Amino acid sequence: MEIVTYTTVETFVNHLPEVTWVGSLIKAVLILAVISAIAGFGTFIERKVLAFMQRRLGPMHVGPYGLLQLAADGIKLFTKEDIVPQNANKLIFMIAPAITAATAFIALSAVPVFPDFTIPKFIPVLGGTFVPSIASDLNIGILFVLGMMAAGLYGPLLAGMSQANKWGIIGAARTAIQFLSYEVVTGLSILAPIMLVGSLSFVDFNNAQAGGIGSWLIWQQPVAFVLFLIAGFAETNRTPFDLLEHEAEVVSGYATEYSGMRWGMFFIGEYANMITISVIAAIVFLGGYSEGGLGWLTIILKVGFFFFLMLWVRAAWPHVRPDQLMWLCWKVLMPIAVINVVITGIVMMV
Amino acid sequence: MYETIAFYLFSALTIGLFLITVMSKNVLYAMTSLAAGMVLISGFFFILGADFLGVVQLIVYVGAIMALYSFAMMFFDATRDIKEKNTNSGLVFLLGGLSALVLVMIFAAPIHSDAVQALYPMHEGVGNAQDVGIVLFTKYLVPFEVAAVMLLVAMIAGIILAGKKMDQSLTEDASADDEILIQKDAK
Structure with missing residues (x-):
């Protein structure tokens, strides 16, 4: 394997910066490693941030400032018994968590997480390899990511329907209505920026906003930005739209019967989706990684800001009822999104 | 490969x-x-x-x-x-026969594959979305608009069918609760 890698890199070093399969592979491994680590660490950050906002300390006992709580949780999840209920549809019950986790990472394969870079020459074997910003640069990137994230909701839906549990069924029903509500708003809100840039590729979005803060699309499309954020919260099941598993109402919704690592996979998927939505918002509306040499830092700051915003909102707002979510999406947000698209079209034509 | x-x-x-x-x-x-x-x-x-x-x-x-x-x-x-009831064996015969016919036609289709030509091939350097858009708004404009009108009609019909008591919230309004219970009792 290593010999093959070496010879291929040797041939590709000659014509840089072409995207090689080695570069794509490095990027894919990078995304998998970094995002699953952040997704795990995100649970710790969430507990800490929520604790500070509620004047508590949060996890403190395991390691300094509770930093090793993550390891403790991981050991607990991995060693817990994997229970499959007797009357459940066992096959569907067992593959449902994998759908959530897998689609979350497939969606990330078309998202530019960091800027492109070239590995320095002094590093053996891989030196000089050009690592692209996106593992696979589709020219319809935005649609692919949104479609894949939508497919991710089959995880909660199938989990809820297969587990022969009333709370699970209610969770699955809420998944379906939540999906049918927010999906229209996501598509229509992001349509206006797409019209302005004239492309569905994330790289084109990034390049269109290369002229500094003044050229960010948020200034031209503030309405679309707010709508996309609200729909993004619904897409990632964050408060105030965490209807699928709201503890006070439906025990744990679709996740009621799950334990151990299958339960953990739902949450890895959910945190990966939070990062995806943050990256999309940062690239489509806040200029992405276009700031020259500092692009890698600014994109991390922007993504971090959106991640923090999700935790902040969770600490600040109660959640809504399912009928309120449907009312909000279909009667308020969708008309605003349509009007926004029409006005954008008129302004562009005149 | x-x-x-x-x-x-x-x-x-x-x-x-x-x-x-x-x-x-x-x-x-x-x-x-x-x-x-x-x-x-x-x-x-x-x-x-x-x-x-x-x-x-x-x-x-x-x-x-x-x-x-x-x-x-x-x-x-x-x-x-689910327990399925198959009472109409004639229908099963008809549908099975049609499926077999379609299958035969699918396997026979490559005989005439020379006659199939791409009338609107993709343009190099132009995105997929642009190509689809150009074809939709020139060659297929009428079917496209007809489909749009049909969807609009379906949407309006759906709203009219479902929207008789849209302003009442089923969870907040106590009288709506009574109404649901009465309908249940009547059955």
């Missing part, structure tokens, strides 16, 4: 999944294999280089089958098998 492998993989998986959809007596298996098959069909579009249509297939069918699931949830117990 890779395309051939991918094509046969997607073909086998799609046919297998749709067979489960037709054969299975469990509504959850049927729906799930239908959704998975529809997602895999988008793979064919990607192999052919029609990225845009592939993604549209993905988004449209993921949403459409999600709506079908909600009906399955209302009418069936997802964890039990």
Whole structure:
């Protein structure tokens, strides 16, 4: 394997910066490693941030400032018994968590997480390899990511329907209505920026906003930005739209019967989706990684800001009822999104 | 090479999944294999280089089958098998015969493959979305607009059918509760 890698890199070093399969592979491994680590660490950050906002300390006992709580949780999840209920549809019950986790990472394969870079020459074997910003640069990137994230909701839906549990069924029903509500708003809100840039590729979005803060699309499309954020919260099941598993109402919704690592996979998927939505918002509306040499830092700051915003909102707002979510999406947000698209079209034509 | 492998993989998986959809007596298996098959069909579009249509297939069918699931949830117990009643054997005969005919025609189609020509080939350097847009608004403008009007009619009809008591909240309004109970009792 290593010999093959070496010879291929040797041939590709000659014509840089072409995207090689080695570069794509490095990027894919990078995304998998970094995002699953952040997704795990995100649970710790969430507990800490929520604790500070509620004047508590949060996890403190395991390691300094509770930093090793993550390891403790991981050991607990991995060693817990994997229970499959007797009357459940066992096959569907067992593959449902994998759908959530897998689609979350497939969606990330078309998202530019960091800027492109070239590995320095002094590093053996891989030196000089050009690592692209996106593992696979589709020219319809935005649609692919949104479609894949939508497919991710089959995880909660199938989990809820297969587990022969009333709370699970209610969770699955809420998944379906939540999906049918927010999906229209996501598509229509992001349509206006797409019209302005004239492309569905994330790289084109990034390049269109290369002229500094003044050229960010948020200034031209503030309405679309707010709508996309609200729909993004619904897409990632964050408060105030965490209807699928709201503890006070439906025990744990679709996740009621799950334990151990299958339960953990739902949450890895959910945190990966939070990062995806943050990256999309940062690239489509806040200029992405276009700031020259500092692009890698600014994109991390922007993504971090959106991640923090999700935790902040969770600490600040109660959640809504399912009928309120449907009312909000279909009667308020969708008309605003349509009007926004029409006005954008008129302004562009005149 | 890779395309051939991918094509046969997607073909086998799609046919297998749709067979489960037709054969299975469990509504959850049927729906799930239908959704998975529809997602895999988008793979064919990607192999052919029609990225845009592939993604549209993905988004449209993921949403459409999600709506079908909600009906399955209302009418069936997802964890039990459904007892099917096949009283009309003539219909089974007719549908089976038609399927066989279609199958024969599909296998015979390559004989005339020379007659099939791409009238609107993709342009180099132009995105998929642009190509589809140009064809939609020139050659296929009338069907496109007719489809749009039909969808609009369906939407308005849906709102009128469902929207008689839209301003009343079923959870907040106590009188709505009474009404539901009365209707239940009447049955």
